[in-house]
Amino acid sequence: MTKNPVPGDGPGVSLLGKGKVSSRFRNANIALFVISFCIIAIMLFLAFNGIIKQISADYANRYAVSSADALSARIVKEIGLLSKAAHSNAVIDWLLDEGSKTKRLLAYDEMAGIVEELYSTNLYVGVERSRNEYNIDRNYAAADIQPIAALEKTNPYDAWYFDCINSDSEHIISIAMDNVLQKKRVWLDYKVALKGMPIGVICTGLEFSHIAGELFSQYDKNNIRGLIVDENGGVLIDSDKLDNQDFLYGEFDGKLEEVLSEPEFLAAVKSQIESASGNIEDATPKLIRLPAGPYNCASIAPVRYTNWSAVILYNYTSALNMSLFLPVFLIMVLLLLALAFTTNIIIYRIIFRPLEKLMISLTQLKENQDGHVYGVDRDDEFGNLANTIKDLFTKANYDALTGIHNRRFMENSFISAMGFLSRSDGMLSVIMIDIDYFKKYNDAYGHDQGDVCLKLIADALSGCITRSNDFIARYGGEEFVAALPNTDKNGAVLTAEKLLESVRKLNIPHGDSVAAEHVTVSVGVTTGQVKYTQNWEEYVKRADEALYMSKQNGRNRYTYLDFIPFQP
Secondary structure (H helix, E strand, C coil): CCCCCCCCCCCCCCCCCCCCCCHHHHHHHHHHHHHHHHHHHHHHHHCCCCCCHHHHHHHHEEEEEEEEHHHHHHHHHHHHHHHHHHHHHHHHHHHHHHCCHHHHHHHHHHHHHHHHHHHEEEEEEEECCEEEEEEECCCCCCCCCCCCCCCCCHHHHHHHHHHHCCCCCCCEEEEEEECCEEEEEEEEEEEEEEECEEEEEEEEEEHHHHHHHHHHHHCCCCCCCEEECCCEEEEEEEEHHHHCCCHHHHHCCHHHHHHCCCHHHHHHHHHHHHHHHCCCCCCCEEEECCCCCCCCCEEEEECCCCEEEEEECCCCCCHHHHHHCCHHHHHHHHHHHHHHHHHHHHHHHHHHHHHHHHHHHHHHHHCCCCCCCCCCCCCCHHHHHHHHHHHHHHHHHHHCCCCCCCCCHHHHHHHHHHHHHHHCCCCCEEEEEEEHHHHHHHHHHHHHHHHHHHHHHHHHHCCCCCCCCCEEEEEECEEEEEEEEEHHHHHHHHHHHHHHHHHHHHHECCCCCCCEEEEEEEEEEEEEEEECCCCCHHHHHHHHHHHHHHHCCCCCCCEEEECCCCCC
């Protein structure tokens, strides 16, 4: 077990840095405002005549891209969560051994956490081996997870499963009815495979009415019409039909020909939709103009990771009328938005990105107790902060004399371990260690030599605790406590023997000891199954009782006692 540095062993942390983040930000911001002012003056002078029509095109493009990005962001997030579930070892193990209660519970815990992050409230799971279908709902308990139906190739409602399991793609996206909830949904089906062999499908759905509303409900219906169209020209979502119950909740089979009547305009839009469908890399919108009609331009942007496109039909005469009165205002707003965006990028790169890295490294340090703190090698405020936090963390969690964990760390770790173990009925073993006749050792050899003895024994004991979840801490004076989560009696006794032997091997002379000619320790061990009604002090108390028995029986030995829960 790696020994952590002891506070005070290294050079002190300086609170005065050489660089100044605030100075760099101020200088960059001043330069940015000067450049922006120059750009505004030049653009007002050179680009006034053509800006009205360009603003109209920008409106249409922005709406198309934002609609496509909003939908693709939803889909990408949900697919990412489905991928997490599909690649989870717990889920794979359950699909391979569906009858195992233990594996089902582990898979449920994994999927329940993922359902909490989903836009939807549930997952559907199909198992290839048994052809059973499950519904994992965030309101269900693990015991409720039972097959809801048998998947059949001849059943059209089960096509989602067989289409995905037989597909060359990892996932399939479609729009169809949820026959359980009786709502139309955007379905995301993700194949679960092991070594290239499909073993099941995990499915979730975005509620169609919510998605349609999020995409287009804010648009002005008099001048803008938003569509989501598939590669064949089928209208999947239409902003003009957000109040149509058949469209939102029932069957709907719209075509682009019902929206666009001008043949040349329709042909141009369809051609662009076909070329944009499935274009993952290029999300640049394509603008198509029409001299006359209810809509005089259309902007088409691909919805990434699908074969769909966002189509914005726009009448830019409304923008033209407004812009006659407010041309300067529109220019200023656009430039100020660009300025704000650029300023935010600078702030993020100089301040927030380093702060985010610092927070991530501190979280890892808190969880792993042995991580690198970002920024300790910087010479600015972040460096000062990182070094100060790391120094305070070390002082708060490690014993200054021995370098192992202190009592504060022990108490916090016990609380965390008890909470985790109580949820899984796990075992906890606690070991109390006390140096035999340490007071006599101090009296005979002096306190300085006593400190050396404590350090040597702490190193020896720490070397016996090798698992990542185990820990040993100085309890106080010459007493130490070792915690071994998920360790039964046999493992605890074996560790106790190692602890005794590691101290004996130090062979530190102790002429005043009755137990041996060298320094020894007495050990008390207890093991119990953790329940939520218990607390860690009970385990330490029971281990201390066992330690007392070791002392009564001659020291230099261990005593094991089964843990006895407190009875109120």
